[in-house]
Amino acid sequence: MDLSLIEALGKVNLVIMEEKIRTLSMIFANHFTAQLDTVKLRTGRTTERMKIDHPEAAAVIPFLDEERILMVRQWRYAIGQDTLEIPAGKADPGEDLEICARRELLEETGYEPARVIHLFSYFPAIGYSNEVIRIYAASGLKRLSDAQDMDEIASVETLSLHEAHDLMLEGRIRDGKTVIGLAWFQLLKDRGKIPSDFFS
Amino acid sequence: MDLSLIEALGKVNLVIMEEKIRTLSMIFANHFTAQLDTVKLRTGRTTERMKIDHPEAAAVIPFLDEERILMVRQWRYAIGQDTLEIPAGKADPGEDLEICARRELLEETGYEPARVIHLFSYFPAIGYSNEVIRIYAASGLKRLSDAQDMDEIASVETLSLHEAHDLMLEGRIRDGKTVIGLAWFQLLKDRGKIPSDFFS
Numbered sequence: 001m002d003l004s005l006i007e008a009l010g011k012v013n014l015v016i017m018e019e020k021i022r023t024l025s026m027i028f029a030n031h032f033t034a035q036l037d038t039v040k041l042r043t044g045r046t047t048e049r050m051k052i053d054h055p056e057a058a059a060v061i062p063f064l065d066e067e068r069i070l071m072v073r074q075w076r077y078a079i080g081q082d083t084l085e086i087p088a089g090k091a092d093p094g095e096d097l098e099i100c101a102r103r104e105l106l107e108e109t110g111y112e113p114a115r116v117i118h119l120f121s122y123f124p125a126i127g128y129s130n131e132v133i134r135i136y137a138a139s140g141l142k143r144l145s146d147a148q149d150m151d152e153i154a155s156v157e158t159l160s161l162h163e164a165h166d167l168m169l170e171g172r173i174r175d176g177k178t179v180i181g182l183a184w185f186q187l188l189k190d191r192g193k194i195p196s197d198f199f200s
Numbered sequence: 201m202d203l204s205l206i207e208a209l210g211k212v213n214l215v216i217m218e219e220k221i222r223t224l225s226m227i228f229a230n231h232f233t234a235q236l237d238t239v240k241l242r243t244g245r246t247t248e249r250m251k252i253d254h255p256e257a258a259a260v261i262p263f264l265d266e267e268r269i270l271m272v273r274q275w276r277y278a279i280g281q282d283t284l285e286i287p288a289g290k291a292d293p294g295e296d297l298e299i300c301a302r303r304e305l306l307e308e309t310g311y312e313p314a315r316v317i318h319l320f321s322y323f324p325a326i327g328y329s330n331e332v333i334r335i336y337a338a339s340g341l342k343r344l345s346d347a348q349d350m351d352e353i354a355s356v357e358t359l360s361l362h363e364a365h366d367l368m369l370e371g372r373i374r375d376g377k378t379v380i381g382l383a384w385f386q387l388l389k390d391r392g393k394i395p396s397d398f399f400s
Contacts, residue, residue, distance in 0.1 A: 017282065027235075027236050034234040041352075042354070043351050048230055049278070051277060051278045151243050151247070175322070
């Protein structure tokens, strides 16, 4: 074995820190799975890890103008509360994430955007899920229909960015993707990094 | 039945939007469960919902001084990568969340803080998990030990806030709690809302 290969294997070993031993149990939901694995830790000890295998998702901050955004109110079964969030949803198999953002925006609010920019992508629950959420901002909104996703969305609400920030500060908006989206947009805006033609 | 009770029941009905019909399957992990339920939607249709029942968690941005923070590198089984994150972990049953933040900081970095302030609490994965993460900032760090949680933590790294922001902008820090923590701290700092004695 030549030295470069040994070196490469060494690097691989440094990186692979937790190895699966076996899957103990598994749940198949409609669009994703949850499984509990036994794994070997970097120290040699064994433990159990939960892993949700989740499709990528898109979320979008819809700007009616420079100051006002749309949000959707929906029931969240996992927390047993209704929440105010930016529109979002799972990508269909093979679907481009920007297309997914546009589709979810239309389904949940009835609006179609002229411009969509990517803000940030992140892992929401890195401890037990491989989900990635790509967050977009949309502007140039045109109302195509009244129709909303009645199964999921209780109401579509218009808020100023100022009101949304106040609700976050008061702890009344606590949805991760909504908070990251609004906080990140503000940071980019404060630093002059939102394209000048985004609101034109 | 008096009118105020009817009114109250009306409000309850408006709020309860998804009712559990039955649990189809369930996984018991060490510290939390995953279950798949059949639920009745607000429109009367039925669907399936995954629900992770997860303990509350604490995360903490440890400040060595006004400019430098500690982060930990660890393998994340769910995404098959190592990541750079702020220290964090699940609360033990009955454990106060600020105590949890202090414990995780000590276990993962060997440092004990003089001051801890609460920044923000949020739901990381509202679509399928009831987990709440409380994010703190810590200062006045005193090194108590070299010992780290060797099972979980590969290394403890010192970064400037500027470097951490660059890594986020480059998409090399993509862990949700870390991004929310750093972005939120920056927003509070920009608005003069970090206590003046936090770094003293």
